[in-house]
Amino acid sequence: LAILLALCMVMTLLPTTALADGETITPNTEWYSGSENEFTITTAEQLAGLAELVNGGNSFSGKTITLGANIDLAGKKWTPIGQYLYTDKTSYFSGTFDGAGNTISGLKITQAVTTGFVSVYEYCAYGLFGAAGAGAVFEDLTIEEPYIDLDNAKNVGALLGGVAYAGSSAPVTITNVDVVNADLTANARVGGIAGWVIDSTRGVDISNCTVTGQLTAEYNLDKNDDGDKVGGIVGQVTSGSDIYNCTFSG
Numbered sequence: 001l002a003i004l005l006a007l008c009m010v011m012t013l014l015p016t017t018a019l020a021d022g023e024t025i026t027p028n029t030e031w032y033s034g035s036e037n038e039f040t041i042t043t044a045e046q047l048a049g050l051a052e053l054v055n056g057g058n059s060f061s062g063k064t065i066t067l068g069a070n071i072d073l074a075g076k077k078w079t080p081i082g083q084y085l086y087t088d089k090t091s092y093f094s095g096t097f098d099g100a101g102n103t104i105s106g107l108k109i110t111q112a113v114t115t116g117f118v119s120v121y122e123y124c125a126y127g128l129f130g131a132a133g134a135g136a137v138f139e140d141l142t143i144e145e146p147y148i149d150l151d152n153a154k155n156v157g158a159l160l161g162g163v164a165y166a167g168s169s170a171p172v173t174i175t176n177v178d179v180v181n182a183d184l185t186a187n188a189r190v191g192g193i194a195g196w197v198i199d200s201t202r203g204v205d206i207s208n209c210t211v212t213g214q215l216t217a218e219y220n221l222d223k224n225d226d227g228d229k230v231g232g233i234v235g236q237v238t239s240g241s242d243i244y245n246c247t248f249s250g
Contacts (some may be wrong), residue, residue: 099141125161
């Protein structure tokens with residue numbers, strides 16, 4: 001008993017950062033009201049609350065989320081905002097996300113989504129946001145030292161895993177987003193800003209963005225990969241998209 005008590009005391013003295021890999025962020029959705037169109041969030045818990053709302057089917061179309069402060073995710077387990085599962089469980093963020101010049105740091109994803117669907121390997125998407133839909137806007141944001149390491153997944157970007165079916169009149173717009181010291185690894189479709197822009201007549205407009213860091217796509221014959229597809233700004237992008245005045249170094 002004395003030995004067990006001593007071990008418990010030692011555990012309580014360990015720094016909390018040592019346990020970050022297994023920790024999750026408790027979502028806070030108290031800031032949200034269905035009758036409002038503009039919201040300001042300032043904490044990691046509120047950002048996780050946004051993920052919970054979007055993944056539950058709220059696209060935030062016509063609504064604006066503004067960061068009111070820098071947010072540190074502290075390397076805790078992150079669930080992307082929006083999920084592209086190629087099933088009826090797919091959810092997109094279609095609102096405006098305004099970073100207001102603030103920084104999100106400590107983004108870390110090391111575990112792929114497992115749902116039992118045959119297509120889950122091909123179509124899940126990973127980043128701060130998993131999937132964006134028609135009319136989504138991302139602006140004036142810095143993502144600092146994002147770390148994503150998935151050896152059994154595709155569609156990885158620091159900001160956005162995938163842009164899905166944006167439509168001819170409402171592209172996804174990404175402007176003034178800076179990704180600093182990224183470390184992103186997956187099987188295919190790895191991009192500094194976005195992983196995959198799916199076939200669309202009007203996919204995405206990306207402008208005035210910068211990316212630094214290391215991006216790696218690891219070809220895997222066992223997964224029937226159709227190519228590595230890695231790019232400093234976007235991993236794979238189809239016709240109908242514009243990317244201009246952007247830089248990548250790494």
